[in-house]
Amino acid sequence: MQTPAILSVLGEDRVGIVAAVSKALAEAHANIEDIRQSIIGGIFSMTMLVTVDEETSTFDSIQTSLAGIAEELGVQITLQREDVFRYMHRI
Amino acid sequence: MHISPEEIVETLLMVTQQNLDIRTVTLGLSLDACAGNDVKRVAERIYDTVCSRAEHLVSVTQAIEREYGIPIINRRVAVTPIAQLAAVCDTDDIIPLALALDRAAAQIGIDFIGGYSALVHKGTGLGDRRLIDSIPEALNITSRVCSSVNVASTRAGINMDAVLRMAHIVRETAELTADRDSFGCGKLVVFCNMVEDNPFMAGAVHGSGEADAVINVGISGPGVVRAVVAALPTDADLTEVAEAIKATAFKITRAGELVAREAARRLGVDMGIVDLSLAPTPAQGDSVAAIIEAMGVKRCGGPGTTTALALLNDAVKKGGAMGTSSTGGLSGAFIPVSEDAGMIRAVRDGALTLEKLEAMTAVCSVGLDMIAIPGDTPAETIAAIISDACAIGVINSKTTAARLIPAIGKTVGDTLEYGGLWGSAPVMAVNQWAGTGLVRRGGRVPAPLSSLRN
Numbered sequence: 001m002q003t004p005a006i007l008s009v010l011g012e013d014r015v016g017i018v019a020a021v022s023k024a025l026a027e028a029h030a031n032i033e034d035i036r037q038s039i040i041g042g043i044f045s046m047t048m049l050v051t052v053d054e055e056t057s058t059f060d061s062i063q064t065s066l067a068g069i070a071e072e073l074g075v076q077i078t079l080q081r082e083d084v085f086r087y088m089h090r091i
Numbered sequence: 092m093h094i095s096p097e098e099i100v101e102t103l104l105m106v107t108q109q110n111l112d113i114r115t116v117t118l119g120l121s122l123d124a125c126a127g128n129d130v131k132r133v134a135e136r137i138y139d140t141v142c143s144r145a146e147h148l149v150s151v152t153q154a155i156e157r158e159y160g161i162p163i164i165n166r167r168v169a170v171t172p173i174a175q176l177a178a179v180c181d182t183d184d185i186i187p188l189a190l191a192l193d194r195a196a197a198q199i200g201i202d203f204i205g206g207y208s209a210l211v212h213k214g215t216g217l218g219d220r221r222l223i224d225s226i227p228e229a230l231n232i233t234s235r236v237c238s239s240v241n242v243a244s245t246r247a248g249i250n251m252d253a254v255l256r257m258a259h260i261v262r263e264t265a266e267l268t269a270d271r272d273s274f275g276c277g278k279l280v281v282f283c284n285m286v287e288d289n290p291f292m293a294g295a296v297h298g299s300g301e302a303d304a305v306i307n308v309g310i311s312g313p314g315v316v317r318a319v320v321a322a323l324p325t326d327a328d329l330t331e332v333a334e335a336i337k338a339t340a341f342k343i344t345r346a347g348e349l350v351a352r353e354a355a356r357r358l359g360v361d362m363g364i365v366d367l368s369l370a371p372t373p374a375q376g377d378s379v380a381a382i383i384e385a386m387g388v389k390r391c392g393g394p395g396t397t398t399a400l401a402l403l404n405d406a407v408k409k410g411g412a413m414g415t416s417s418t419g420g421l422s423g424a425f426i427p428v429s430e431d432a433g434m435i436r437a438v439r440d441g442a443l444t445l446e447k448l449e450a451m452t453a454v455c456s457v458g459l460d461m462i463a464i465p466g467d468t469p470a471e472t473i474a475a476i477i478s479d480a481c482a483i484g485v486i487n488s489k490t491t492a493a494r495l496i497p498a499i500g501k502t503v504g505d506t507l508e509y510g511g512l513w514g515s516a517p518v519m520a521v522n523q524w525a526g527t528g529l530v531r532r533g534g535r536v537p538a539p540l541s542s543l544r545n
Contacts, residue, residue, distance in 0.1 A: 008099050036096050047096045059158050078103065080160035085094040087345040088102060091413070 001055065004033075004082040007048040007066070011075030017046065020073065024065045025050060028057035044075075049082065103160075110314035110377040111343065112162040113350050114370045116152045117290035118145050119297035119305040119363060122171040122206075128181040134191035137176075141168060141195035141204070144304055149200045151357045152350075159353075161346050164311070164512070168196065169295035170206035178218025185221050189229035189236050196235035203278070205295030207238040210285065213247040213535075215256075223256060227263040230275035237278045237293035241285035243481035245488045249283070249536035251478065257281045258474035258530075262497055265466070269499035272507040276496040277429075277461060281477050283484030283491045288364050289420045294457070294492060305363035306355040307420060310347035311370045313431075314377040315339055316407070320385040332386060333406040340367065340410030348415040364419025367411030368456055369403075371431035373514035379403075379424050380433025380443075391433055392443030400424060401454035421490055423456025429509065429516035430461055438517045445476070445519050453483050457492040463507050463516035466499040472525035473497070478536075486539050 007025075009017055018035075025032060025048075034049040052059060063079050070077040105111035125136035145168050156163045170192070177185045189207055196204040207229055209219040226238050240257055243249040261276055268275035280294040287298020290307035297305075319339045320332060327335075347365045355362035371378045380391035383399045404424045412418055426448065428434045437443035445462065452458020459480050464473070477493045484491030498507050498518045507516040 006094065006099055008103060010100070010103060038096050043100070045096055045100050047094075047099045049094075060154075063157060076103075076107075078160050081158050082094070084159045084161060084346065084349055085098060085102060087349045088342040089094065089098045091341075 003052045009046040013044040114311035115165040115309040117167045121303045126179045130180045134187040137191040168204045169297045172208040174209035174218040174222040177221040193233035203292045205237040210241040211253040212244040231267040239280040239294040241282040243283035248538040252533045255474040258470040265497040283481040304360040307363040308351035309366040312343040313369045317382045336406035337410035340407040341414045344411040344414030365415045366420030367422040369424040378433035390442035391437040404455045421456045427461035429514040459493040463496045463498045463518045465502045471527040474530040475526040
């Protein structure tokens, strides 16, 4: 099942965030559809729209590998199904 | 990308800094098929039904929580009012039914199961009497069972005999559980106009108008609403305040709607309702009182509180109703004293009294909620407090309730400490001029005329 999801990174800017996250996603066969990066309210923010192939890698397993990266880099990384944002911000 | 980074960050901040959560995903279950004469056999059927139908409730909701990134605080089960099953049993001792519910709740990993309940607003049947008589013991020996009794309705009026009986039950429960700060009373609600699809404890039941199994979701988010109100300019007018609350309530409700749909789909049951309630927690800022104060009332309970609460409650419903077509449950701001750090502070500061809470009940959801009163408060006084709450509900065609905790051995100035989401309850003063003679008259306060509405 191809599941659209939003990956977001919040925290202090530093070298290697995009590389580490992209590597984890590639290993999980999750495709990056779009990337945006900005500073909002002094917080570094990167958001990605990715498609997770749940037959290859479960949501759980990708979240676990991202949690490891988050701890290593000292940033907050979340992976959430995309529909939660669509539900909350669109009529 | 259809979703802007600002919207993504806003959502993340709601969860990480403003305590946005889904307060409860509650599975309503019919136990009609468990009825029988042999109480032990009925207890076995109850245990088996709850364990099999709700087996995956916890794992499914935990998966949804992880995948959507929205915390789900509680998973619960509400069942058919047990008085209906008690009526069929060939014994007055129905405690085995409470024990079965308690064991089943432990087995499936939930903290509370609701429905140890009876509806006696017009009269008390055999099953109702058995259930009510057993409440103190049931709440004493179980840890997860919640009980509720409906003693009044707009169509029937107030059953004053039942009100007085329940006041005695509240006292007995407090005394039996005095070693746990009378916590039994925290699991006991006396209702007027009880609803059949309330997902919140302690008053959740699975009504007779419901399907066999149904998912009901209670949303929360006082912290989010407070942050939005606090971010407005101090001179923003009240229409702007209402608009901001409405827009926020929409977003919170949509999260609830999504969780409700997904939980129902994965569990293979009907989706019931989303309860548009603001349920506070003791966490700093996650407080309905704090919203009222952010709107410009110096301390919750002061003059202006009822106005602010009325605006808040209405705006939450308007925004929420736009977010889901499945509104239900109690749908209104909760004002439980012990569970709201702002309410506790207001009581300690002398700003919030029982009488003001009663007035607030008229414009929001269940009002006299988690209120500790002096341990020597007579049953008749408790009955009079309950009947006043009922009168507001009956006349205004709304749900009202009382969850009062006589603090045995304690008085005004003392505090009951529960911890966790239950918080701590400062013992509040009770007016000494109670309608003792009024409640002792018994009988029924007739149902009101509902035209000529002033």
